Amino acid sequence: MASKAADPAPPGAASPDPLLQQFLHYLQFERAYSKQTLSSYQQQLQAVWLSIPAADWLQLSERQLQQHILGCRDSLKPKSLALRLAALRSFYRYLQQSGLRPDQPAQYLKVPKTSKPLPKNLDVDEMHRLLDIDEPDDDLAVRDAAMLELFYSSGLRLDELVSANVRDIDWSEQQIRVLGKGNKTRILPIGSLAQKALQQWLQRRPAFLGEEQDALFLSKQKRRISARHVRQRVDLWARRQGLSQHVHPHMLRHSFASHMLESSGDLRAVQELLGHANLSTTQVYTHLDFQHLAKVYDEAHPRAKKKTSD
Numbered sequence: 391m392a393s394k395a396a397d398p399a400p401p402g403a404a405s406p407d408p409l410l411q412q413f414l415h416y417l418q419f420e421r422a423y424s425k426q427t428l429s430s431y432q433q434q435l436q437a438v439w440l441s442i443p444a445a446d447w448l449q450l451s452e453r454q455l456q457q458h459i460l461g462c463r464d465s466l467k468p469k470s471l472a473l474r475l476a477a478l479r480s481f482y483r484y485l486q487q488s489g490l491r492p493d494q495p496a497q498y499l500k501v502p503k504t505s506k507p508l509p510k511n512l513d514v515d516e517m518h519r520l521l522d523i524d525e526p527d528d529d530l531a532v533r534d535a536a537m538l539e540l541f542y543s544s545g546l547r548l549d550e551l552v553s554a555n556v557r558d559i560d561w562s563e564q565q566i567r568v569l570g571k572g573n574k575t576r577i578l579p580i581g582s583l584a585q586k587a588l589q590q591w592l593q594r595r596p597a598f599l600g601e602e603q604d605a606l607f608l609s610k611q612k613r614r615i616s617a618r619h620v621r622q623r624v625d626l627w628a629r630r631q632g633l634s635q636h637v638h639p640h641m642l643r644h645s646f647a648s649h650m651l652e653s654s655g656d657l658r659a660v661q662e663l664l665g666h667a668n669l670s671t672t673q674v675y676t677h678l679d680f681q682h683l684a685k686v687y688d689e690a691h692p693r694a695k696k697k698t699s700d
Contacts, residue, residue, distance in 0.1 A: 543584035
């Protein structure tokens with residue numbers, strides 16, 4: 391258990407390295423690290439100790455540590471590698487500050503780069519199948535249809551949909567105002583089918599009203615719907631509509647971005663709709679390939695267009 395990270399070993403067990411125990415004690419009582427972090431750091435550092443036989447932590451060099459990190463590429467996931475690196479840096483920074491080492495051999499260690507898996511999306515036919523919900527007598531189905539349509543129509547993040555209020559919708563302009571990451575507000579268009587689904591839900595919404603008078607989407611408990619509940623309902627409808635893969639809200643956002651980009655080719659517009667601060671984020675998100683970028687460049691850049699005489 392994490393709470394025992396800095397406790398002494400039980401009688402009869404092999405004593406942990408004293409330096410490690412001193413380090414964990416320092417993190418626990420002087421830096422107030424959480425029990426989970428203490429446990430994670432202990433596990434990562436002990437793994438390093440076991441993988442370098444007869445090692446003296448006071449003598450390990452930067453090269454030895456980097457070789458260890460490189461050797462873990464196949465056995466550890468990127469997040470685990472980053473955690474091990476963080477533990478090593480913190481540990482050797484403590485040794486240096488304590489005067490036990492003159493240098494910090496873990497300071498410039500690097501995690502081997504790995505390619506990020508591209509986010510998955512549904513194709514247009516799969517989206518149509520998912521959104522083809524026709525259960526007008528089921529209030530929850532009407533609500534869920536409105537949520538799904540809004541996800542796909544406007545590319546909302548899960549937190550943005552959950553925190554949306556009725557007053558955020560401007561029916562005359564056919565838009566919704568959302569509060570995104572970094573408390574940044576953006577205005578998004580709402581498609582005609584999503585508008586229709588939302589209006590049908592708003593007719594049923596009074597039966598769900600409780601203390602949450604403002605929330606756009608409510609649960610049977612008459613509270614603002616939770617992110618967890620939205621995930622469950624999205625997955626439920628994916629299964630009920632016969633989709634073969636697990637579907638989650640972020641996949642609907644990515645499908646929105648992919649389909650918009652395929653139709654328009656306007657990367658900047660998609661960036662604005664998604665609320666991405668950097669264009670590079672949008673490029674990864676929408677899995678643009680180089681050929682598409684090259685085609686846009688050739689057609690748009692004044693110095694890239696070929697002359698008729700060529």
